[in-house]
Amino acid sequence: MRRLSFVRHFSAALAATAVVAIAFGGHATAEPVAIDWTAATQQLRVAAAGNPAAEQAVDRLLADRERIAEAREVALPAQPYQVPAHSDIGRGEGPGVYGSGIALATDGFRFGFFGGPGNISPNQNGAKLEVIWLNLSNGRSGTEVLTEHNDVLVDTTIRSRPVDTGRGLIVTAVYGTLWHRWSVPVSDANPDGYQYKLGTISFPSLGAIYN
Template sequence: MQKLGLIRRFTAALAATTAVAVVFAGQAAADPAEVDWNTAARQLRAAAAGNPAAEQAVDRLIASGQVATAGQVALPAQPFQVPAQSDIGRGDGPGVYGSGIALGYDGFRFGFFGGPGTISPNQNGAKLEVMWINLSNGRSGTEVLSEHNDVPVDTTIRTRPLDIGGGMIVTAVYGTLWHRSPAPVSDANPDGFRYQRGTISIPSFGVIYN
């Protein structure tokens, strides 16, 4: 039920974000039965070799057991099938946090949606990353999610445009991200905002199509 609620919140917010982040629609979609989730996770782990932070993130994902229960999400926006878990969750303590997403904003990008409040325009001291591998052409890489517009309709933080090629892409989002929520002005909140930094414990994981 938590996953369903997350997708519903994403779908509702997506209508408002189209002016800022045009949703990417994959050109091809394989039958969900064609995705071997455990194999996909192992391939992503192999691609992470030599990157300690990515290795540890994918190891936590595999150890969580959530990969085996991933389900296909038949939405044009292509949110990742496994949402992230973090120490702050939706703002009320550890739990479901948000989801990675494939976007077509000025070219193909990876993004992240979710968390409490809104995404802070200042990400100093935080670093959100995406690890990906294209199973169709063998390309892989790690990118920082850093692009965000400080306007109410922008509910995602995104990578730069990427040339990853077409095909099936296995990917995971991990790291840390600052959020902010309105709060009464005080010594603790001089600018009228409360800030929370989420640390992802289990990455958002998914298979998307370009």
């Protein structure tokens, strides 16, 4: 199976993050900030109330507090999320580590995701990748569907619309499903020259970022 490696995805996402850091340079913190991940996730659970899919996703995070307690400090205004997602297809070799949420701000603050086998498919019919977020600084919260993706190799993320979260420290989790594809020989089974696979997140990607 041909696929882009997770390292390549991660490198491309970090390059995008460098752009974000420049865009938000005036808001970067001088020193890393420690965060109580359990408390932040509990607050995110309150924000998820009334949204069954979001509630279930955050409950899975809270059920594995050892994993979220290992998350890193928060240092950049935007960055790949500290806790990666796990899914039924992992990076393409079976269940396991799948990818990570990411914050982007090249044309307005957006939530995104990168990872998984091959490339993100331009057609996401039947899939739904979502992010729930809570601004710990101002109390704003919401849920966004990640739908924006360009069908080019350099675009390794799928993103939300621009979101007005307000300034502050934002805790967020990505959950749901996402279609991936990679090139294969054209055949009756693959008439367009692609094979497709649906990834279902079993453990959400959790992160805290500054806006």
